[in-house]
Amino acid sequence: MAKPIDQKQNFLKGLIKENPVFVMLLGMCPTLGVTSSAFNGLGMGVATLFVLLMSNIVVSLIKSQIPNKVRIPAFIVIIASFVTVVEMVLEAYIPFLYEQLGIFIPLIVVNCLILGRAEAFASKNDLASSVVDAVGMGLGFVIALTVLGATREILGNGSLFEFRFVSEEANTLILFILPPGAFIALAYLAILFNRLTQKVA
Amino acid sequence: MKKKESTLFNMVVVLLIITLVAGFSLGYVNDLTLEPKARARLARVEKALGAVLPQFNNKPVVEVIRLKQKELRDSTSIYPAYMDSTFVGAAVTGYSEKGYSGIVRLMVGFSPDGHIRDIVVLEQKETPGLGTKMKGEKFLRQFRDKNPETFDLKVKKDGGDVDALAGATISTRAFSEAAQQAFDSFLTNKNSITNSKR
Numbered sequence: 001m002a003k004p005i006d007q008k009q010n011f012l013k014g015l016i017k018e019n020p021v022f023v024m025l026l027g028m029c030p031t032l033g034v035t036s037s038a039f040n041g042l043g044m045g046v047a048t049l050f051v052l053l054m055s056n057i058v059v060s061l062i063k064s065q066i067p068n069k070v071r072i073p074a075f076i077v078i079i080a081s082f083v084t085v086v087e088m089v090l091e092a093y094i095p096f097l098y099e100q101l102g103i104f105i106p107l108i109v110v111n112c113l114i115l116g117r118a119e120a121f122a123s124k125n126d127l128a129s130s131v132v133d134a135v136g137m138g139l140g141f142v143i144a145l146t147v148l149g150a151t152r153e154i155l156g157n158g159s160l161f162e163f164r165f166v167s168e169e170a171n172t173l174i175l176f177i178l179p180p181g182a183f184i185a186l187a188y189l190a191i192l193f194n195r196l197t198q199k200v201a
Numbered sequence: 202m203k204k205k206e207s208t209l210f211n212m213v214v215v216l217l218i219i220t221l222v223a224g225f226s227l228g229y230v231n232d233l234t235l236e237p238k239a240r241a242r243l244a245r246v247e248k249a250l251g252a253v254l255p256q257f258n259n260k261p262v263v264e265v266i267r268l269k270q271k272e273l274r275d276s277t278s279i280y281p282a283y284m285d286s287t288f289v290g291a292a293v294t295g296y297s298e299k300g301y302s303g304i305v306r307l308m309v310g311f312s313p314d315g316h317i318r319d320i321v322v323l324e325q326k327e328t329p330g331l332g333t334k335m336k337g338e339k340f341l342r343q344f345r346d347k348n349p350e351t352f353d354l355k356v357k358k359d360g361g362d363v364d365a366l367a368g369a370t371i372s373t374r375a376f377s378e379a380a381q382q383a384f385d386s387f388l389t390n391k392n393s394i395t396n397s398k399r
Contacts, residue, residue: 065215067206067212070215084230088231089230091234095241095245174368177328
């Protein structure tokens with residue numbers, strides 16, 4: 001690229017202007033699937049952030065060595081390797097989270113956010129920019145998933161991070177814990193998010 | 202640096218190198234995590250045992266009896282507990298495939314006369330907020346100190362004694378079936394564990 005990238009802008013775009021969940025609507029499968037509680041959302045977000053960061057670093061480092069025609073399979077192998085590492089480490093050291101996230105950990109491989117950043121950003125930019133991009137995008141994803149998980153947990157279960165503020169017998173809006181609630185909550189949060197950021201921008 | 206040409210040779214070599222590096226590093230990480238993974242699994246079983254059994258001073262994890270179940274894919278494990286060579290109870294795993302979304306696995310602790318001491322849910326994929334309440338104290342309370350000989354492990358709707366979870370009758374049925382299966386295994390193997398000379 002001819003002119004140097006403004007790193008602050010590069011970082012902030014992942015959080016706000018190009019927020020992967022609320023603006024670009026990328027990676028919907030884990031977003032809708034695991035966010036039944038704030039903790040699950042946070043765990044999934046951090047796992048994705050790690051994979052995104054590592055894949056961006058590696059792709060950015062070896063980008064000149066990858067022939068153009070086989071770049072997608074090369075990226076996928078790199079991403080899948082890091083996902084498998086995450087899976088093994090979670091199973092060994094945080095078995096609780098491993099059980100909760102279940103099938104969604106291997107599915108990080110096909111999260112289009114990660115391949116998207118590898119293809120659209122890391123394969124065209126230098127290492128430093130790619131790291132900043134991954135951290136920005138990843139944090140945007142973490143925050144979005146945690147907020148979505150927190151919203152659904154508060155409405156559907158009357159608790160936040162497992163801390164209950166209603167009794168176990170109380171009637172909560174169970175709908176929000178169920179899959180349809182994920183769509184409803186995501187839609188309203190996206191509206192809210194875009195409203196707020198429009199005013200800023 | 203200039204981008205590599207997409208010639209057949211380049212493509213084959215690059216993909217080969219990438220897959221080789223990926224394969225070897227995964228093998229390495231797998232080796233590293235093999236032991237902690239086994240330890241984590243064992244810790245889970247031990248924690249469940251501690252919750253459902255009375256005080257014991259043998260090693261149920263070592264003395265476990267595994268039974269092949271005919272029609273199920275899973276095997277049943279019986280963990281006998283002894284205190285100074287006296288049989289004080291056993292923890293038995295139960296399993297049902299009839300959950301709302303898959304398997305329900307339980308560990309049921311029995312006292313020597315067959316009363317349920319406590320139940321721990323080992324594995325379930327039920328609906329969050331509905332079926333997952335089977336892990337809750339409010340639901341589990343009804344099983345404590347009940348003997349399945351007299352306490353019919355069936356949902357009230359099906360003529361049994363189990364209070365179903367609100368909105369999760371299917372999950373409750375699977376839970377009851379798993380508990381019943383654990384009790385059956387306990388009964389058929391009771392003699393061999395109580396009489397085993399130590």
